[in-house]
Amino acid sequence: MKGMTVIVKKVTELMCGVIFLYGIYIIIHGHLTPGGGFAGGVIIAGSFILLILSFGSDFLALKKEETGSSLIESSAILTFLIIAVLGMIIGGTGVFFKNFLPGGTIGKLISAGVIPLYNIAIGMEVAAAILTIFLALLIYKDEVLK
């Protein structure tokens, strides 16, 4: 896939970092404000997709990128599962999904126990999964249709 004009490239260059940071903000404030892992993950994936669309995929080794993103996706789910199972071990009561960290003060960034950790894992998972789907479509277009 070819890139777009200089204007688009320059604007994307300026914007995508901000979009990425906004996605991270949404994820880590998931337990305080609207949004959370899923919404933030989609925004992060959006910043990557914007870059690929404006600069084109000719400079990318698509297969390698796809392997990387699917690896991140799997490890994010695994992290989620490990936190859930840790609740069974650390809580001492053998309860699945136990919130074993201290709750903290309501409204502070570091509060709500393990919920921010779940949000981060979900954010990674969603971002990587959407990017993987996008890359798979690109690979299909570039390689299979030719």
Place this chain on the structure above:
Amino acid sequence: MDLYIPLFVAVPLGGAFLSAIIGHFLKRFGRIFTSVILAFLTGLSLFLIFTVREPLVLKVGGWELLGKIPIAIYMVIDGLSIYMLLIINLIGFLSAFYSISYMKKFTAENNYYTLFCIMTAGMNGVVISGDIFNIYVFMEMAAISSYALVAFGIEKEELEASFKYQVLGGMSSLFILLGIGLLYWSTSTLNIADVSRIIFSNGKSELIIFAQVILLAGFGLKAAMIPFHAWLPDAHSSAPSPISSMLSGVLIKAIGAYVILRLFFNMFAITYDVSLVITIIGTLSMVTGVLLAIGQWDIKRLLAYHSISQMGYVILGVGIGMLVLAKNGDRSVATLSIAGGLFHLFNHAVFKGLLFLNAGAVEYETGIRDMKKLGGLSEKMPVTASTSLSASMSISGIPPFNGFFSKLIIIIAAIQAGYYVLSILAVFVSIITLASFLKVQRFTFFNKKSSGLESSGISVREVPFTMCFSMIFLAVLCIVLSLMIIPSVREIILTPAVDVLVNAGKYSATVLGY
């Protein structure tokens, strides 16, 4: 003991993503790891069968009752759940072990094992969930991974079958979600035990009856009962064979029949109308399925149509039990009938799983599924031929095998309940089943003269060890399961499952604890 419940979901999910990660570096990892974890889960469910007497309840997240409102997601293991868990993980283990040799010719083996584990996790989740929305979520997990697995060969037929399956599966999910929404609207809770308590205390409204109809249609589509069966023959015949055996042997039971039983016995109060509908659907599936099956020449398609017919037996057995319970009839007749249905459910998982594995072995060696082109394989593939013979006799109800006893129990129960027409139909269907499996045996494994294989130059020998092992194991089970009619064995395995359904009203009280 509660500690073991989440393992049935967490272990296969962990296995799925571990084999997705490690599989990038170690090619053989997923292949072996899947079999190992499924063997572990089979062992665990066997252990639970022998130890659990009272239902185990786990509140996810540790949230206790708030007043009388259950706010946690409940995971429940009772007799019926353990029974289903044993079937799912046993057939899953044997299919995974069979896949070790069978899937070598496919690319992207790791994705296969990842999807396989996710599908198992989804089915286990459906069975242990005590919350209707979680049943929906786990059901979608199992269904979506099975869409991908049906299309795994990426040929024209497989993609078409998978597309058809996805469209009809999507329809059924829509129905189910709508039904759950209506239930939530009228009872304002999603916990099965709590819904049941509220329905019993408030009485029935039109909304609940509408939700029942919608849910029956949705799960009937998943279980491929006859007006909703169109996707099954395509999907089950074009999947890779171990997956066909998982789909036919386990999936339609775990996310279709099991949920119908759980919801219509334990959640809604049993009424005469619904039991009549379920019995009629079961009878229709039983008769029509076998009539559609006997004319087929594609071996896997024939088996797929027989799945519809045999599931009809299961639903018929349970439906007669429901009818008797709804009319306040003799409870021992209801118990006998439901026991027959559940027994046939296990038996069907075993012999239909085995028959699909046999078909897979034939296809693995010859590459042909059309019975007209096969023939005379019994000398070259003795293990496949003999195991297939035992499965065929089992499905058509020849005495020492398990299928005979479960069909006999269903027929006796139908006579005792006074449904003579249904019992005659059950015998009649069994005879046609025998005829169509004689056809399979004759055209595939015997009948040497008309064999076109020799001239086409395909060299045939016995399949590799792992495939043989799974087939022999299941063939032995075909005989061993007939021991379930001995009272002491039956009391351990079958009776707890039947009790959950017969004493349907007790579920709510035991799970909620008040």
